[in-house]
Amino acid sequence: MGRAPCCDKAKATGTGGNWITLPQKAGEFEGLRRCGKSCRLRWLNYLRPNIKHGEFSDDEDKIICTLFASIGSRWSIIAAQLPGRTDNDIKNYWNTKLKKKLFGRAPQSQRKPHQISSSPSSTVLYNCSSNTYHTAPTSFSCFEPSNSSSFSNTSASCLTDVSILQPQESLFGPIQLHQLHDNGVQMLAGEASCRSSDGSCSIKKN
DNA sequence: AAGTTGCTCAACCGCTTCTGG
C-alpha cells in the first residue's frame, strides 16, 4: 500500500531497500538506532554519491537568489537546479550566509543567536553592473541563462535591469519581465515561468 | 587560560503530499 518506496528508484545509487526496514536490518549488524526517516535524510543529505561539499560558487549564489526571489523557499526545487547540492544544504547556506549577504546584518548587540536581525524582504534586486545584491521595494531582478532556456545551465548571465513584477501572485504562472530604462520607462522584456511538475524554470526574452 | 558569544550544519520534528487498496 501507499507510495512506492523511494528506495526502488534509488537502488542504482545504493540504498537498495525500504527506508522503514533499513534501520532494522542495519541494527542487526551494527546496533543502529535510527528511524527510517533519519536514514533517508542522512543518505540524501550526506552519504549519497555526487554530493558537493564546500563553498558555493557565484553562479550558484545567483541561481539560488533568483529562484528564491521567484518561487520562495522551495528548497527542493532550487536544489533541482543545482546538481550535487541538497535542499538542506541550500537551506542552510541561505539561512546562514546568503541571507546576510543580501539583507545585511544588524549590530551584533541587537542579535540573538541563530537569528537574522533583518526580516527577509520578499524582494531581491541584483545589480548586474556592480555584481551585488540588495533589497528593492517593488521589483525583482532575474538572470537569463546564457544560451538556453533552462536554469540548469549554471553559467547564468544578466539581463540588465530586468524586473519580475508581482512575484507572489505568479509562483508558477508566467511572470512578466520588465526592462527599466534610464528615463524610468518600463518595457516588457520577456516572460519567466516555473513548472510545478518538475520545478524547472525558464525565461523567454522578447 | 578560561569564559563568553557567534556560526555552521547535520539532524530532528511535524506537517503535507502522494499513491495503492
Added chain:
DNA sequence: ACCAGAAGCGGTTGAGCAACT
C-alpha cells in the same frame, strides 16, 4: 471517495567548533 502508510518537504534546534574578550 476515503483511508492508511510511506516519502517528501521546510522550519527549527542544538552540538561542536571558532573567534573574541
